[in-house]
Amino acid sequence: MSAALADEVIPADIAVTLVDPACYADHRIHDAYRWLRANNPLGRAELETFDPFWVxxxxxxILAISRQNELFHNADRATTLTNKAVLERVHKITGQPNLVRSLVQMDAPDHPKYRALTQGWxxxxxxxxxxPRxxxxxxxxxxxxxAKAAAHGGACDFVADVALGYPLHVIMEILGVPEEDEPRMLKLTQELFGPQDPDTARVREGLSAEVFAAMLQAVVADFAAYFERITADRRARPRDDLATVIANARINGEEMPLHDRTSYYMxxxxxxxxxxxxxxxGRDLGAGAGSRAVRAREGRCRTDSGTGRRGDPLDDAGQAFHAQRDRRHRARRPADREGRLADAVLRLGKSRRGGV
Structure with missing residues (x-):
């Protein structure tokens, strides 16, 4: 290994932190990224169980990469950070680097065609x-x-009562999933995105590469079975919802392939x-306690006792509250990373990097 390349390699302890889910839960990841930004902002991670990757x-x-879709590809390798054993199993199952083929895993010319199907929505x-709805x-x-808080001495579970259910209901209504099926959609979502989370994983012990890949494949199959019933219904009885658009979509004059359709629904x-x-x-956790955040808001927003309306949300106090809320949202971002493959040798900032 040349001296130049050796300087690019991230220290082993930092590299291990990047791929350890526990480090994201206890915030050690922030220390790792802080070190990288200060010492090696464009470094190469080399781990025995992972293909080498640039961080x-x-x-x-990051902006430069995000804006060069013709150079940085999504479809050529896995878009999520996955170890070599699981990648091998996924490729055997699908013949592709990913279990699904959604917009996130597409490049041109497919990506703009598929995006255009629902962009207007x-x-x-x-x-x-x-x-209004x-x-x-x-x-x-x-x-x-x-109402739940009033029945339990003022205590409530904000995550269960609001954070999980509210956005789920909004998205499912736009998509066209019946309300009674929302718990099923939530469970499948958590199994898909949290396969290593002991609270949500479908299989919680003995997660070999084979079991891990098969578990995710089973989740995708459950999504496919559910949404094919939705597809049949929307083709027979179209509605003003997103499911009708996906069910009846055509690509290059042909019916959208089943795997692509399932991925689109997903x-x-x-x-x-x-x-x-x-x-x-995460925003309310970052505030320290939900009750303190609510009290702070109520203390800053005037109430018109005659009308029962809150004061102008854009007054000085309201602006301060909303600015604080937005900062907490940015600090608690739900997605920290995504992988792309560079198709050529390139220069980012002062560093020259190759297609890895």
């Missing part, structure tokens, strides 16, 4: 028409939480509510 921690470099003008769901959610049914739940719960 990009400088904001400017998420434009501001279309989202605005859902706002979303506010209605929000008020009902908070009212239920308040990214809508999982990513939107799970990330929102995580950041919302």
């Amino acid at each position: 990009v921690t400088r904001h400017a470099d 998420f434009m501001p003008a279309n989202i605005a028409k859902f706002e 979303i506010r209605e769901i929000a008020r009902a959610t908070v009212d239920r939480m308040a 990214i809508v049914a999982t990513a939107g509510h799970d990330t929102t739940s995580s950041s919302t719960a």
Whole structure:
């Protein structure tokens, strides 16, 4: 190994921290990233059980990568950090580096074609028409939480009563999943995104590479079975929902392939509510205690006793509260990393890096 390359290699203890889920739970990951930003902002991690990967921690470099889709690919390798044994099993199962093929795992020319299918649904003008219903769901959610708190001496479980259920209900209503199926969607989402979490994993012991890959494959199969029933219904009885768009979508004049269709349903049914739940719960945890945050808000926002309305949310106190809330959201981001493959030798900042 050349001296230049040796300087690029991340220290072993830092590299181990990057791939250890426990380090994300107890915040050791922050110390690791802090060290990397100060000492090796574009370093190479080399671990026996993982393929080598570059760790990009400088904001400017991350932006540069995010804006060069023609150079940094999503489809060529796994988009999540996965060890070699699991990657091998996944490839044997799917013939691809990922178990699913959603927008996150696509490059051009497929990505823009698939994105265009539902892009109109998420434009501001279309989202605005859902706002009254979303506010209605929000008020009902908070009212239920308040009722539970009143029945339990003022105590409530904010995560269970609000952070999990509210965004889930909003996304499922837009997608077109019946309310009675929401618990099933939540369970499958948690099994997909938390396969190593003892609280949510489908299999909690003996997680060999074979068991791990098979477990995730079973979760994907459950999603497929559920959404194929939705597909049949929406083809027979179209509705004004996102499921109807996906069920009847055509790519290059042909019906969307089953695996791609399942993946499309999955990214809508999982990513939107799970990330929102995580950041919302983390935001209030970051505030120290939910009750203190509520008291602080109530102390800063005026109430018109004649109308029962809160004061102007954009007054000085309201602006301060919302600014603090937004800072906590940024500090408790639900997704910390994503992998891409560089297709050529390139230069980021002052460093020259190759396609790894």
